[in-house]
Amino acid sequence: MTQLLAFIKKEFYHISRDPRTMLILFGIPIAQLLIFGTVIKSEINDIHIAIYDQSKDETTQQITNKILSSGYFILEENLNNLDEIDAIFKKGKVREVIVFENDFGKKLVKEGTAKMQLIADASDPNTARLAISYTKGIVNDYIVKTNPNLKMPLEIRPEVRMYYNENMKSAYMFVPGTMALILMLISTMMTSISITREKELGTMEVLLVSPLKPVQIIVGKVIPYLFLSIINAFVIILIGRFVFEVPITGSFILLMLETILFILMALCLGILISTVAKNQMVAMFISMIGLMLPTIIISGFIFPIENMPIVLQWFSNIMPARWYIVILRGIMLKGIGITFIWKETLILLGMTFFFIALSIKKFKVRLE
Amino acid sequence: MLIAQIKKMEKIITVKNLVKKFGYFKANDNLTFDVYKGEIFGFLGANGAGKTTTIRILCGLSSPTSGDLKVAGFDIYKETEKIKHNIGYMSQKFSLYEDLTVSENIQLYAGIYGISRKRRKEKEAELLKKLELEDAKNKLIGGLPLGWKQKLAFSVAIFHDPKIVFLDEPTGGVDPITRRKFWDLIYEAANRGITVFVTTHYMDEAEYCNRVSIMDAGKIEALDTPAKLKEIYNAKNMDEVFLKIARK
Numbered sequence: 001m002t003q004l005l006a007f008i009k010k011e012f013y014h015i016s017r018d019p020r021t022m023l024i025l026f027g028i029p030i031a032q033l034l035i036f037g038t039v040i041k042s043e044i045n046d047i048h049i050a051i052y053d054q055s056k057d058e059t060t061q062q063i064t065n066k067i068l069s070s071g072y073f074i075l076e077e078n079l080n081n082l083d084e085i086d087a088i089f090k091k092g093k094v095r096e097v098i099v100f101e102n103d104f105g106k107k108l109v110k111e112g113t114a115k116m117q118l119i120a121d122a123s124d125p126n127t128a129r130l131a132i133s134y135t136k137g138i139v140n141d142y143i144v145k146t147n148p149n150l151k152m153p154l155e156i157r158p159e160v161r162m163y164y165n166e167n168m169k170s171a172y173m174f175v176p177g178t179m180a181l182i183l184m185l186i187s188t189m190m191t192s193i194s195i196t197r198e199k200e201l202g203t204m205e206v207l208l209v210s211p212l213k214p215v216q217i218i219v220g221k222v223i224p225y226l227f228l229s230i231i232n233a234f235v236i237i238l239i240g241r242f243v244f245e246v247p248i249t250g251s252f253i254l255l256m257l258e259t260i261l262f263i264l265m266a267l268c269l270g271i272l273i274s275t276v277a278k279n280q281m282v283a284m285f286i287s288m289i290g291l292m293l294p295t296i297i298i299s300g301f302i303f304p305i306e307n308m309p310i311v312l313q314w315f316s317n318i319m320p321a322r323w324y325i326v327i328l329r330g331i332m333l334k335g336i337g338i339t340f341i342w343k344e345t346l347i348l349l350g351m352t353f354f355f356i357a358l359s360i361k362k363f364k365v366r367l368e
Numbered sequence: 369m370l371i372a373q374i375k376k377m378e379k380i381i382t383v384k385n386l387v388k389k390f391g392y393f394k395a396n397d398n399l400t401f402d403v404y405k406g407e408i409f410g411f412l413g414a415n416g417a418g419k420t421t422t423i424r425i426l427c428g429l430s431s432p433t434s435g436d437l438k439v440a441g442f443d444i445y446k447e448t449e450k451i452k453h454n455i456g457y458m459s460q461k462f463s464l465y466e467d468l469t470v471s472e473n474i475q476l477y478a479g480i481y482g483i484s485r486k487r488r489k490e491k492e493a494e495l496l497k498k499l500e501l502e503d504a505k506n507k508l509i510g511g512l513p514l515g516w517k518q519k520l521a522f523s524v525a526i527f528h529d530p531k532i533v534f535l536d537e538p539t540g541g542v543d544p545i546t547r548r549k550f551w552d553l554i555y556e557a558a559n560r561g562i563t564v565f566v567t568t569h570y571m572d573e574a575e576y577c578n579r580v581s582i583m584d585a586g587k588i589e590a591l592d593t594p595a596k597l598k599e600i601y602n603a604k605n606m607d608e609v610f611l612k613i614a615r616k
Contacts, residue, residue: 002479002482003480006476008480010472010475013467201461201462202462205457205461206525207428207480208428209429210477210480211449211454211480211482228450
């Protein structure tokens with residue numbers, strides 16, 4: 001036990017004396033969270049539009065006002081003929097053009113149907129889709145409210161409710177995802193680098209000649225970083241809660257326990273990487289490229305897993321972050337307890353034990 | 369020291385038919401030798417002769433392909449843990465932590481070897497006084513001159529009073545005066561009863577050893593006292609002995 005304590009103390013000296021380590025540990029997570037927070041957006045704001053109103057009556061005027069006052073759109077230009085549509089899209093600023101047909105208001109009252117056309121610049125399909133559906137929503141809403149007796153072109157009018165995220169805030173999506181990404185990266189990178197550094201410097205040999213057992217070396221490496229990563233997780237949750245207003249509807253203790261499990265898993269993965277990597281550069285490369293990209297792309301952080309090709313779906317199963325994100329979203333947004341996420345928890349536990357076992361085995365083999 | 373005297377002494381390392389293969393390459397080809405308690409045993413050879421491989425096997429960092437080996441009276445296959453408590457090791461690379469202070473490094477190794485706090489403090493004070501490092505106690509090792517670092521690394525390697533200390537080219541890159549001072553420390557350790565197993569390729573250092581073995585291409589070509597070797601090979605100094613063996 002005193003052996004282990006002496007070793008852990010040494011690790012803390014290393015960490016506290018290396019400004020780069022401190023920066024990676026505490027600077028990067030906060031920066032990453034704030035950057036993701038402001039860049040990734042699934043809601044729209046200030047989309048530039050143009051309107052080609054061939055009718056110019058009261059109804060079209062009211063619809064236009066309603067659209068512009070929604071806060072989502074900014075009117076860039078009023079168009080006067082069809083040819084201008086193509087030209088204005090090419091300029092790039094305008095993302096959507098709304099066209100009202102002749103006598104829009106009259107037709108609506110007389111025939112009960114009038115045509116308007118929504119044209120979007122789908123070179124950015126996400127924004128295009130969002131802009132169109134927002135516009136549709138506003139127009140439908142207007143027509144229903146002003147003409148309660150009117151039979152809508154749409155026979156079924158779905159009333160949409162977005163459960164667990166009523167306002168479709170993207171922060172709800174990226175805070176759990178970023179948390180998983182950061183903890184994964186920091187934990188694996190820090191342990192793998194700190195072990196490979198000892199290999200590079202030659203101090204590892206001295207440790208291995210000493211009575212310290214491989215398990216003690218591993219535990220001694222894991223504990224300091226576990227401690228620091230927990231602090232890190234705490235900071236991320238706080239930023240999520242107070243800067244991006246992501247609630248924690250479920251049990252905070254359960255959230256922290258699951259987080260500790262995930263961190264442990266990542267730390268063990270880091271040790272496994274260090275047994276394979278020859279030097280710090282390789283360790284960093286594997287942790288950064290090998291983990292960051294898959295975690296962002298196929299763990300369900302940004303892109304829905306269900307939409308992926310089947311092969312990538314298989315791959316996403318071995319991404320630890322995938323399961324942790326499900327757990328996080330469950331606890332933070334849906335407020336569910338362990339009864340709903342025991343399966344994911346068990347998978348993380350299994351992964352942790354797998355990595356520990358493999359690391360200890362590899363650690364010994366390395367001495368041959 | 370006469371051979372006859374040494375023969376009577378207790379064997380502390382016994383190596384019988386040690387073979388270490390890396391694939392088809394035999395790094396150690398059927399080595400057999402004994403090291404006696406309290407002697408300074410020089411393990412010589414050109415780069416790549418297999419010295420480091422042997423020292424790593426004796427320290428438990430690598431396992432032999434075949435052979436019977438005992439270190440400090442313990443079997444190298446079965447009693448690794450016991451061996452670890454009884455040996456010290458200083459590698460080719462500087463093995464203290466540069467971002468820790470002198471005192472913190474000592475604390476770490478004392479901790480790892482299970483030395484009590486009180487005992488550590490006594491020994492630490494004594495050691496720093498001997499090395500005249502009292503003022504540098506709280507300085508980071510990274511800032512110390514290389515000669516000091518090396519002396520400190522050696523002192524830390526024998527801090528837990530091991531029976532044997534393995535030194536793998538401990539004086540690489542150090543000037544002759546510092547090397548001489550370093551050997552004073554080695555003699556002191558030997559006088560305290562610590563067996564010293566040292567690899568080197570500085571032939572002047574070979575003269576300081578009680579016995580030397582000279583390796584070439586994985587085999588031990590000669591093993592005796594420096595005086596005897598010079599006599600056998602009809603050479604003025606160890607340098608000549610070494611060259612004669614290497615050119616054979």
